[in-house]
Amino acid sequence: MEKNNNIISAAQIGIIGYFLGNAFFIGMGNISVVSLVKQDAWLAALLAVIIGLLPISILIYIMNYKPDKNILEKNKALFGKILGGLINLILFVYIFFISILIIWSASNYAIIIYLTDTPRIIVILLIVLLVIYAVIKGIETICRTGQILLFITVITIITIATNLWQYSDFYNVKPILKDGIMPMIEGSMLYLSYAFTPLISLLIIPKKTIKDQKKLNKYLIGGFLFSIITMVLVFYVVTSVLTINLVDLYRHPAYYVQKKISITPYFNNVENFFSLHWFLNLFFGVIMSLYFLREYVQYLFKFKNPKHLKVSIIILGLIVAVISNNLFENGTDVFNLIRYHFPYWVAGVLFGILLLICILIFIRKKTEDT
Amino acid sequence: MKKIKLFIILIFISLTTGCWNYRELNDLAIVSAIGIDEENGVYNVSVQIMDPAQQGGNTNSSGSSSESTPIDVYEGQGKTILEAISNVLLKQPGDIFLGHVDVVVISDQLARKGIENFIDFLLRDRESRKIFPMVITKNTKASDIIKLITPLELISGKYINSTLEATKKNNGIISNRLFDEVLMCLFVEGREATISSIELIGSPEKGENLDNPSTSIPSTYFQISGSGVFIDDKLVGYFDLKESMGYTYIRNQSESTVISVPCDNEGNYAGIKLEKSSSKLKTTIKDRKPIGEITFDTKAVISEFNCKMDLLKTENIKKMEKITNKELKKLLDNTMISAQKEFKSDVLGFGEYLYKNNYKEWKKYKKNWNETFSNMEYKIKVSTEIRNVGSIIDSLKNSYEGNPNYGKE
Numbered sequence: 077m078e079k080n081n082n083i084i085s086a087a088q089i090g091i092i093g094y095f096l097g098n099a100f101f102i103g104m105g106n107i108s109v110v111s112l113v114k115q116d117a118w119l120a121a122l123l124a125v126i127i128g129l130l131p132i133s134i135l136i137y138i139m140n141y142k143p144d145k146n147i148l149e150k151n152k153a154l155f156g157k158i159l160g161g162l163i164n165l166i167l168f169v170y171i172f173f174i175s176i177l178i179i180w181s182a183s184n185y186a187i188i189i190y191l192t193d194t195p196r197i198i199v200i201l202l203i204v205l206l207v208i209y210a211v212i213k214g215i216e217t218i219c220r221t222g223q224i225l226l227f228i229t230v231i232t233i234i235t236i237a238t239n240l241w242q243y244s245d246f247y248n249v250k251p252i253l254k255d256g257i258m259p260m261i262e263g264s265m266l267y268l269s270y271a272f273t274p275l276i277s278l279l280i281i282p283k284k285t286i287k288d289q290k291k292l293n294k295y296l297i298g299g300f301l302f303s304i305i306t307m308v309l310v311f312y313v314v315t316s317v318l319t320i321n322l323v324d325l326y327r328h329p330a331y332y333v334q335k336k337i338s339i340t341p342y343f344n345n346v347e348n349f350f351s352l353h354w355f356l357n358l359f360f361g362v363i364m365s366l367y368f369l370r371e372y373v374q375y376l377f378k379f380k381n382p383k384h385l386k387v388s389i390i391i392l393g394l395i396v397a398v399i400s401n402n403l404f405e406n407g408t409d410v411f412n413l414i415r416y417h418f419p420y421w422v423a424g425v426l427f428g429i430l431l432l433i434c435i436l437i438f439i440r441k442k443t444e445d446t
Numbered sequence: 447m448k449k450i451k452l453f454i455i456l457i458f459i460s461l462t463t464g465c466w467n468y469r470e471l472n473d474l475a476i477v478s479a480i481g482i483d484e485e486n487g488v489y490n491v492s493v494q495i496m497d498p499a500q501q502g503g504n505t506n507s508s509g510s511s512s513e514s515t516p517i518d519v520y521e522g523q524g525k526t527i528l529e530a531i532s533n534v535l536l537k538q539p540g541d542i543f544l545g546h547v548d549v550v551v552i553s554d555q556l557a558r559k560g561i562e563n564f565i566d567f568l569l570r571d572r573e574s575r576k577i578f579p580m581v582i583t584k585n586t587k588a589s590d591i592i593k594l595i596t597p598l599e600l601i602s603g604k605y606i607n608s609t610l611e612a613t614k615k616n617n618g619i620i621s622n623r624l625f626d627e628v629l630m631c632l633f634v635e636g637r638e639a640t641i642s643s644i645e646l647i648g649s650p651e652k653g654e655n656l657d658n659p660s661t662s663i664p665s666t667y668f669q670i671s672g673s674g675v676f677i678d679d680k681l682v683g684y685f686d687l688k689e690s691m692g693y694t695y696i697r698n699q700s701e702s703t704v705i706s707v708p709c710d711n712e713g714n715y716a717g718i719k720l721e722k723s724s725s726k727l728k729t730t731i732k733d734r735k736p737i738g739e740i741t742f743d744t745k746a747v748i749s750e751f752n753c754k755m756d757l758l759k760t761e762n763i764k765k766m767e768k769i770t771n772k773e774l775k776k777l778l779d780n781t782m783i784s785a786q787k788e789f790k791s792d793v794l795g796f797g798e799y800l801y802k803n804n805y806k807e808w809k810k811y812k813k814n815w816n817e818t819f820s821n822m823e824y825k826i827k828v829s830t831e832i833r834n835v836g837s838i839i840d841s842l843k844n845s846y847e848g849n850p851n852y853g854k855e
Contacts, residue, residue, distance in 0.1 A: 250802035321633030
C-alpha cells in the first residue's frame with residue numbers, strides 16, 4: 077500500500093485527466109456524438125474546449141476545499157452523516173456503473189479488433205486482473221504508469237495524424253453547420269457528458285497528497301483540454317479522410333482509418349499496433365473507477381489490515397468483470413444506453429451532485445468568512 | 447507467497463499470447479480475389495485461394511516445375527455472400543481468410559441489379575481490410591476473371607490489382623476505386639459512383655489452363671475497358687476509355703497521362719504528356735438554374751512530335767498549347783455529354799459541390815438532382831502550359847528539312 081504523503085505530482089494528475097477524458101470515446105461516445113452532429117463532430121468537440129472549462133472548474137473548486145480530505149469525507153463534512161452517506165453511496169453506484177461500461181467497451185474493442193474468437197469473459201478478466209494489480213499497488217503506481225504511457229500515446233497520435241494528413245481533405249467535412257448552430261451546441265454538451273464524467277473519479281484523491289499542489293489547477297485543466305483537443309483532431313482527421321458516411325457506419329472509425337497508414341513500403345498493416353493507444357484510455361478509465369471504489373470500501377469499512385483491503389479490491393474487480401460480461405446482450409443495447417440515457421441519467425445526475433456540493437462549499441465558505 | 451505470485455504470472459503469460467485465435471498457416475485458405483455473380487436471386491461467389499507451395503516454384507522429383515496452378519478457385523452459392531462463402535468450405539478444408547484480398551470482381555449483371563445488398567458483408571467482416579480495389583466485368587462472368595491464369599504473375603488477383611494501380615498511375619484512364627472509396631461515392635450526397643471495368647478477351651475455358659500465358663500472346667487475357675457508371679447503387683452503363691480519362695481529369699484523380707493531339711493538317715500527331723494537372727469543379731446558381739464550371743489546368747511536356755514545326759519558336763509552343771487545350775476541352779466535353787445525356791448520372795459531383803457549399807440551394811434541387819444535372823448548362827476552361835519539349839530541342843522533321851543533304855541520295 078502507498079503512503080499518503082506527497083507521493084504524486086500535479087502533472088501526473090493532469091496526465092490521468094487526459095486519459096480519463098478520452099475513456100468513453102472508443103466505440104461508445106464517438107458513435108453517439110457523430111450520430112447527432114455528423115460532420116460537425118470536430119466542431120462540437122472544439123466548442124467543448126470552451127464549455128468544458130465550467131465542469132473542470134467545478135471539479136477543481138471541490139478538490140481545493142479541505143485538501144486533506146477526499147470527496148467521501150468532504151460529503152460527510154458538508155451534508156452530515158446520513159445525507160453525506162447517501163450521496164457517497166450514489167457516487168459509488170455511478171462510478172461502479174461507469175467502470176462496468178468502460179470494461180465492456182474495452183472488451184468489445186479487443187474482441188472486434190484483436191481477439192475475434194476469444195470469449196468476452198476471458199478478455200474482461202485479463203483487463204480486470206491487470207487493473208486489480210494496479211489498484212492494489214496504489215495511486216503512485218497508477219500515476220507513474222500514466223506518465224510513462226503518455227509518451228507512447230503522444231508519439232503514436234502524432235505519427236498517425238502526420239501519416240493520415242495526406243489523405244485528409246477539408247471538402248469532406250463540408251457542409252459546416254448545415255442545420256445551424258444549435259445541433260453543434262447540443263453535440264458539444266453531449267461530448268462533455270462523455271468526456272467529463274470519468275474525471276469525477278479524480279475527486280477521490282485528496283489534494284494534500286499531491287506534492288506540488290499549486291500547479292494542480294493548471295495541469296488538470298491542461299490535461300482535460302488536451303484530451304478534448306486530441307478528440308478534435310481525431311474527429312477531423314477521421315471525417316476528412318473517410319467522409320462522414322463511413323464514420324457514421326463504423327463502430328471504431330479511428331481504427332479503420334489507420335488501415336491507410338503506410339510508413340515506407342516496408343511498414344504497412346500497422347493499424348493494430350497504432351490502435352493500442354486507445355486501449356490506454358480505457359485502461360485508465362477502469363483503473364481510476366476501481367480506485368474510487370477501493371477508497372469507498374476503505375472509507376466504509378476502515379480496514380486496518382491491508383490484506384482485507386486487497387481481498388475487497390479483488391472481489392470488487394471480479395464483480396465488475398462478471399456484471400460487465402452479463403449485463404449487456406449486445407452492442408445495440410449499449411449504444412442506446414450511451415446515446416439516450418447516459419447523458420441525462422448518469423452524466424447529468426453526477427454533474428448535478430457536483431454542482432450541489434459546489435454550492436454548499438460556497439455557502440459554507442461564506443458563513444465561515446462571516 | 448512467491449510460489450503463488452509465480453503461478454499467477456505463468457497464468458498471465460499463457461493467457462496473453464493470443465493463442466485463442468491462433469490458426470496454423472496451413473489451415474488457412476488465403477483468398478486473393480473474390481468474384482461475385484448472381485443467378486435467379488442466388489449469389490455465386492468464386493474465391494481464388496493462393497497455394498503457397500505452388501507459388502514458391504514447387505519442383506517435382508525430376509527437377510522440373512510441377513504442372514499444377516498456383517491458385518485454386520472454388521465456387522459457392524447462397525442467398526447471402528456469407529452463405530455462399532461458407533458453402534466453399536464444403537469443397538476444401540481451409541479456413542477462409544479475407545485479410546489479403548487483392549481484388550473483388552462483380553459481374554455486370556449483378557451490378558445492374560444493385561451492389562448495396564452484398565457489400566455489407568465485406569464492410570462488416572472483421573478480417574477484410576477494406577482497401578482492395580473493386581472492378582466490374584463487362585460482358586463476362588466474374589468467375590471467369592477469377593479463374594484466369596495471367597502472365598508475369600500467375601495469381602490473377604494480384605495481377606489485376608497491379609494492372610489497375612499501374613494504369614491509374616501512368617495512364618490516368620481509370621481512378622482505380624478502392625472498396626472504401628466506392629462506399630464513399632455510394633453514400634455521398636450529390637455524386638454518383640463509378641467503378642473501373644475490365645473485360646475478358648478470348649475463351650474463358652482456355653484462360654483457366656496453366657499454359658494460357660506460355661505463349662508470347664496469351665490466348666485469353668483481360669484488359670481495362672473504362673469505368674462503370676452508377677445511379678444510386680445500380681450500374682447504368684459504361685464510360686469508354688476516353689470518357690473514363692475525361693472523368694479522372696475532371697475528378698482530379700489523374701496523376702500522369704498522355705494524349706495525342708494533331709499538330710498539322712496532314713494527319714500527324716504529337717504526344718503530349720500531362721504531368722501536373724489540377725481540376726476545379728464549381729456549381730453556381732444563376733436565374734434559379736444551376737450552372738456547372740470546370741477549370742482544368744495542366745503542365746505538359748511534348749514527348750513525341752511528328753510534324754514540321756520549329757519548336758524553338760515561342761509562337762509554335764503557344765500554338766501547341768492552344769491545340770492541346772482544344773483537344774482536352776473536347777475530351778472533357780465528351781465525358782460531360784455522356785454523363786448528362788447518356789446516363790443522366792452526376793458522377794462528377796456538381797451536386798456534391800452544391801451540397802457542400804450552398805446547402806440551402808441544394809435542398810431545392812436534391813430530390814431530382816440527376817434530372818436537373820442532365821439539363822444543366824456548363825462551361826469548361828482549359829489551360830495548358832508546355833514546360834518542356836523533351837531531350838531534343840527541335841522537331842526531327844524540321845531538322846531534316848534544314849539539312850542541305852535532306853532529300854538527296
